[in-house]
Amino acid sequence: MESETNSQSTEDTVREILKEGSTFRNWDEASDVVYNHAKILGFNLCKSRKKECGGELRKRTFICERSGKPQKNKEDKQPDSKKILCPWHVNLSLPEKNNVEKLIIVTKFVDHHNHELHPKDFTVQVIQDVEILTKHCKVGAVIQRKYLRAKYPGHLLSNQDLSNVIGRFKTSREVLDVIKVFNHLIKQKDDSGWKEEPKTIITDTERAMDVAVKSVYRNCIHRYSIWHLLYSNSYHHVNKKLGSKHEKFLEDFFKCQNSLQEEIFLQGWQCLMKDYPEIVDYLTNTLYENRNYWAKAFVVETFTANLDSIFHVEVINSVISTTLANLQIPIFDLIDHINNQLEDHCRQIYEKHDQEIIRQAIFKTNDPRTMTLYELVNMQIERYLSAVCVNLQLHEMELSLNFIAKKYDIGLIKNIEKIFVAKRYFVVNDYYLPLSKIFSMINTNEILETWSVYDQHDRNFILLMNDGYHWCTCLNGIHYGLVCKHYFRVMTCTPKARFQITMISKRWYKENCENDPNFEPPLTYHL
Structure with missing residues (x-):
């Protein structure tokens, strides 16, 4: 049963x-x-x-x-089709x-x-025997056929029908994985503790996972882990083919993978195809075909809570998993314990400082209007965010005072970006959305102001829109779901840059929050 x-x-x-x-x-x-x-x-x-x-x-x-x-036979005999x-x-x-x-x-x-x-001669008992022979005894079709015909001599067990029944239980590992993952995702989706569906899921490169995710969360962005992408079973054959060229290939691949513009990515990919002809099939069929899952030019605009799967993360994870296995401690218990400790630590730090001490310690500015603005923002985020997220947002506000913000017209700011991007080098987890990409997604007539925000090390650009929305090339608003330091700096320079609590992702709000964020007034810098 x-x-x-x-x-x-x-x-x-x-x-x-x-x-x-x-x-x-x-x-x-x-x-x-x-x-x-x-x-x-x-x-x-x-x-x-x-x-x-x-x-x-x-x-x-x-x-x-x-x-x-x-099809009937010529002599009008019983059709055998x-x-x-x-x-x-x-x-x-x-x-x-x-x-x-x-x-x-x-x-x-x-x-x-x-x-x-399945044919009527395959009774429940016959099917149960086939299941046992297939799943547990690992017996092939030839032996099963001889066994079943000897045990059930009165049954007409055709070769094809027997193969069909065997196929029901000899399901591929991939199909079993699909079913397992699918059922798990359905269970998670039905969990009353989930407030909303995930925006992004990062997994390994198993096709089963892809099918399951798309079946349950149709609007979710599915991304691949770079670690699993390069260290899957198929990649071991690539490593052997490349030999001494392997290290150079990884260097060239990551330059291409971290390109933030599609045009640059495609140019880099053509170079990979030309420089490594021995793995063209792998580059074309395994990697390029799935570029929307791993190339930054195609996934840079997705919410990830600033998480990414890179090499040192996986190494650390492996060490932790091995240690916990030896100590017989479930990893979920460890995660819960760490989260609770972080919450308590942040809450203790925050609660022992009153508003005046926070302003003196964090907002080192002589401009009383800036202090007033940041104080109002701080009071508003306190009502909605957890202690951890409040501190993260306060940290962005603190860092904003280290930047310089200048307003430019849209034509000049494009030229400034071209010079800046040409000198920009790749850093792990350093995201930057080119203005050309932003311009392709918006109506430029709706831009109110364009700002350049920079210090001696970095430069980003802010676009203020008519509807109160804004774009920042740093992508913190998309990846973190928090307001970035560059926007806070622009807020201290123009009243057209307004802070609204709805800019922060609802995922970071307190549970059972009594206030409605849609009724909170926008906060601006008064000149």
């Missing part, structure tokens, strides 16, 4: 993954899901119609092997319009058959 229940749960999950509106990254992924769907449910597929445009596959239809009209007009079919399409990510979409799915999905 337990196996039947698990089987039914698996079938329900598979049906949830493949349905009208489901999307896939490429044709291989779509085909894998369709074939695994058939394998688990116990029927065979055939490829039917397809449509190509310019040598690229645009549409594909899969049908049940029992689809179509049966398997075709019985089964209606099951699925249409896949790669639309040219409104499909920037070039996703494969399920446009039509007729999910019912006019026949049983």
Whole structure:
């Protein structure tokens, strides 16, 4: 009974993954899901119609092997064809319009058959035997066939039907991973403790994870861990092919991966293809095909709470995991303990300082208007944010006083950025969104003012918009969900830069907050 229940749960999950509106990254992924769907449910597929445009596959239809009209023999004997007009079919399409990510979409799915999905001679007892022989004894089809025909001599167990039943239990590891991850995400989604769906999920490069994430969180941005991208099983073969060129390849790859403009990324990628011909297939099929998941030029605008998966993080994680395993301490208990300690520490530091001491210690300025503005901001964020986030936001306000802010017209600020970007070098976790990228996403007629904010080491640019919104090239507002130091500096120079608590991501608000942030007045610097 337990196996039947698990089987039914698996079938329900598979049906949830493949349905009208489901999307896939490429044709291989779509085909894998369709074939695994058939394998688990116990029927065979055939490829039917397809449509190509310019040598690229645009549409594909899969049908049940029992689809179509049966063919009669010439002598009007009983037809021996398997075709019985089964209606099951699925249409896949790669639309040219409104499909920037070039996703494969399920446009039509007729999910019912006019026949049983396993022959009637496969009784519950026979199927249970097949499950035991397949999953636990690891016995192949030939031995199973001999065993079952000897045990059930009165049953007609055809080779193909037996293979279909075996296929239901001999599910690929990837499909099992999809089901496991899918069920886990569904459980998390239904957890009443989640206030809203995640904006970004960073995982390894398993295709199963990608399918599961897209099935549960359709609006979520899915990113790949660079560590897992380069140290997957397929990468070991690349390492051998490159030999002594491996270190140089990593250097060139990271220059390309960390390019913040798509044009520069594409130029760098062409150089990789030219300089490392021995791994062109890997570069094209494994990396470039999934560039939207790992290249900064394509993922730089996503919320990550400023988290990223880089090499030293994974090394530290490995050391911690090994140590905890030896001490038999669950890692979740350690994380909870650390979080509680940090909360208590920040709260103790914050509570022992009153407002006057905070102003003297943090806001070292002789301008009383700046002190008043920052004091009002501090009072407002206290009502909504936790102690940890309050201190993070106060730190940004403190750092803002180390910068110089100058207003420029839009034409001049473009030229200033060109000079600055040309001298900019890559630093781990250093994000910068080029103005050209921002201009491509907004209506430049809605820009109120443009500002350059800089110190002796760094320079960023602020665009103030008509609707009160702003853009900063540092991307802290997107990655952290907090207001950045550059914007706070501009606030002390113009009343057109206003602080509103709604600028801060709701993820950082206190639980059960009684105040409504939408009714908080905007705070400005009074000249």
